[in-house]
Amino acid sequence: MKTLEDLINFYNTVLLPELTVLEKERKAIVRKLVISVVIGCAIVITFFLWGYYKNIQEPLLILVPVAVLWYFISFKKQNFIDGYGYIPTFKSSIIARIIKFVDKNLDYLASDYIDDSDFIRSNIFNIDHNVYVGDDYISGKIGETEIEFSEIFSAYSGESGTNSSTYSHLIFKGLFFIADFNKNFTGRIVVLPDKAERFLGRLGSKLQSRNRNRSHLIKLEDCEFEKYFIVYGDDQVTARYVLSTNLMNRIMDFKKKTGKSIYLSFVNSKIYLAIPYSKSLFEPRLYKTLLDFKPVQEYFENIQLAIGIVDDLNLNMRIWTKQ
Amino acid sequence: MWMVIIIPVVVIVIAVWLYNSLITKKNQVMNVFSTVDVMLKKRYDLLPKLILLVKAYMQHERSVLEEVARMRSQAVSDRISDDEKIVLDNKITKALGGIMVAVENYPDLKASQNFLLLQRAMNEIEEQIAAARRAYNAAVTDYNNAVEMLPTNIFALVMGYKLKKVFEISPQESEPVVTKDMQINIS
Numbered sequence: 001m002k003t004l005e006d007l008i009n010f011y012n013t014v015l016l017p018e019l020t021v022l023e024k025e026r027k028a029i030v031r032k033l034v035i036s037v038v039i040g041c042a043i044v045i046t047f048f049l050w051g052y053y054k055n056i057q058e059p060l061l062i063l064v065p066v067a068v069l070w071y072f073i074s075f076k077k078q079n080f081i082d083g084y085g086y087i088p089t090f091k092s093s094i095i096a097r098i099i100k101f102v103d104k105n106l107d108y109l110a111s112d113y114i115d116d117s118d119f120i121r122s123n124i125f126n127i128d129h130n131v132y133v134g135d136d137y138i139s140g141k142i143g144e145t146e147i148e149f150s151e152i153f154s155a156y157s158g159e160s161g162t163n164s165s166t167y168s169h170l171i172f173k174g175l176f177f178i179a180d181f182n183k184n185f186t187g188r189i190v191v192l193p194d195k196a197e198r199f200l201g202r203l204g205s206k207l208q209s210r211n212r213n214r215s216h217l218i219k220l221e222d223c224e225f226e227k228y229f230i231v232y233g234d235d236q237v238t239a240r241y242v243l244s245t246n247l248m249n250r251i252m253d254f255k256k257k258t259g260k261s262i263y264l265s266f267v268n269s270k271i272y273l274a275i276p277y278s279k280s281l282f283e284p285r286l287y288k289t290l291l292d293f294k295p296v297q298e299y300f301e302n303i304q305l306a307i308g309i310v311d312d313l314n315l316n317m318r319i320w321t322k323q
Numbered sequence: 324m325w326m327v328i329i330i331p332v333v334v335i336v337i338a339v340w341l342y343n344s345l346i347t348k349k350n351q352v353m354n355v356f357s358t359v360d361v362m363l364k365k366r367y368d369l370l371p372k373l374i375l376l377v378k379a380y381m382q383h384e385r386s387v388l389e390e391v392a393r394m395r396s397q398a399v400s401d402r403i404s405d406d407e408k409i410v411l412d413n414k415i416t417k418a419l420g421g422i423m424v425a426v427e428n429y430p431d432l433k434a435s436q437n438f439l440l441l442q443r444a445m446n447e448i449e450e451q452i453a454a455a456r457r458a459y460n461a462a463v464t465d466y467n468n469a470v471e472m473l474p475t476n477i478f479a480l481v482m483g484y485k486l487k488k489v490f491e492i493s494p495q496e497s498e499p500v501v502t503k504d505m506q507i508n509i510s
Contacts, residue, residue: 183450219461236461237358240454319446 001308002102007300010101011293018093023290025084030286033077040069081286090284095136095299102303105140112137113150114176122178122272123190124263125171126213131155134176136282142307143316149177149306151281152274174276177306181242181271182315187234189242190214191251191264194230222248228255242266247313254312258305273309345478348466352487355462356405359455359490363398363412366448370395370415373441377422380432384425391418406488412452413491419445456490463487 044065081087091110099108113134119125132154139148152175157168214232218239225248233239243251243266255262263274281302285295310316374388381388397403398411423442426433433439467486470479478484 183447221457221461236355236458237362237451237455240457241451244450244453319443 001304002300004297007101007297008293011296014097014101015094015296016291018097019290022086022090022093022284025086025089026284026286026290029081029084029086033073037069037073040071040073043068077286086286087284090290091136091282094284094296095282098296098299099138099303102300103140103142103307105142106307107139109137111135114148114152114178118178118272119152119154119176121267122265122274123188123267124192124265124272124274125154127156127169127171129154129156129171131157131168138303138306142310144318145182145310145315146180147178147307147310149175151277152176172274172276173278174274175281175302175306177273177275177309179271179273179310179315181266181269182318183242184269185238185242185266186268187238188215188268189218189231189233189239189266191229191231191243191266193261193263194226194228218243220248225249225252228252250313254309257312271313271315341475342478345469345475345482345484348462348469349484351462352459352466355455355459359452359459360408362448362452362455363408366415366445366452367395367399369441369444369448373422373445376435376438376441377426377429377432380429381422381425384422387418387421387425391415391422394418409488409490416449416452419449460489463489 047065047068088110095110096108099106114137116132119132132152134150134152137148137150139146141147153173154171155168156171157166159166215234216232216236218231218233218236220226220231220240220243222245229251231239231243251262251264258275260275260277263276265272282299284290370391374392378385378388394411394415398408398415403411423445426438469475470484470486
């Protein structure tokens, strides 16, 4: 495992020269953006003054300036970023290097992501989605364990029947991780954050047992684990075979380490893990300098956290028939 | 007038529901116990292979090995009750733990490929047995609660249902035994 000291050395010797080049691009993009916004504001003010002079009281007087400003801020911004190839360059020269620095055995594909079918197979989010995108796909082998993870955005959008307005329901946004599990088993075990039981007590537990979208409720003997997680599985014994007392402790420790709600599932000898994040994990900053060490440290820690799952959940322990 | 009909109907529905829930819990215990039994049979199938392999090396533990072989023969016989099976299983688990620890004193044995493969298989079965026992204990706890708590205890009394024993699992027994050679293989 690489330490923070190693990262500081790596940052100074390898990343800083690359970041200095990218910083020039970033500044050029921001400069163009500022000029565009100034032009946009000038057009808007001119439009307002013209409307005021002509005494026009039309809704267009509001809509047109808003559209112009939106064009200059959003569309032009994306245009400039794409024009410079800012994000792909950043990812190939910085993120890819950090990943290889963390572990040489890892491969990185910036625009790829975990397959839709794997996301569905995990059965963690039991809701159909029609929006599924992602990026920053990382894969490789840590010890004996094959892993892959990426950022995922999954949502359901549609039109409501009454007034034909569109709506969007977020299903998941964050880091989605898959690894080869160290025990052979068939079936499905889903471990979700338990909100109902923590707030409603026994009533919550009763309601959970009647969840028709899920298989059997598994009541485990670890009280602390039960307080934070709810477990559904096809079979009571298989669920306990997978969720040994040791693994339950490790999941609890991992939850405390991340400080987030974590979702897990175990399907046919694979482990799936979803950690929600509100922001993108490996995107470059635009309005702040790139020469700051802090974001680099964040990228590093996010990668370490993901590959650390193998050690945190002891997935390299191969003392059973699966080698 | 309606109340005269409704109240008995409600009472009957509740009584049937309580009765059925008690039966369900009892059947759940039986069902999970049969799984424990299947897992234990898997272990009993592996035991002769283990004894045969380690007997050639372990000179000082012969009496322990003979004792395990005797308990195994007793456990596979059809004449023992479920409670006796639980007691025998606890004894065998303890004796096996002792054998696995003693393996550390026999470098040739613990480095043997056959032994490592057998140990993997044993670890897997032990883990499955531990899982089945935990599932059994959960089912028994559920059942015992129903036998002791009002109002299902009234039905349990009438139906002659009694409290059932749970498996006693010490933390050491629930963890697989890993020899140093296996740890080297892992790392």
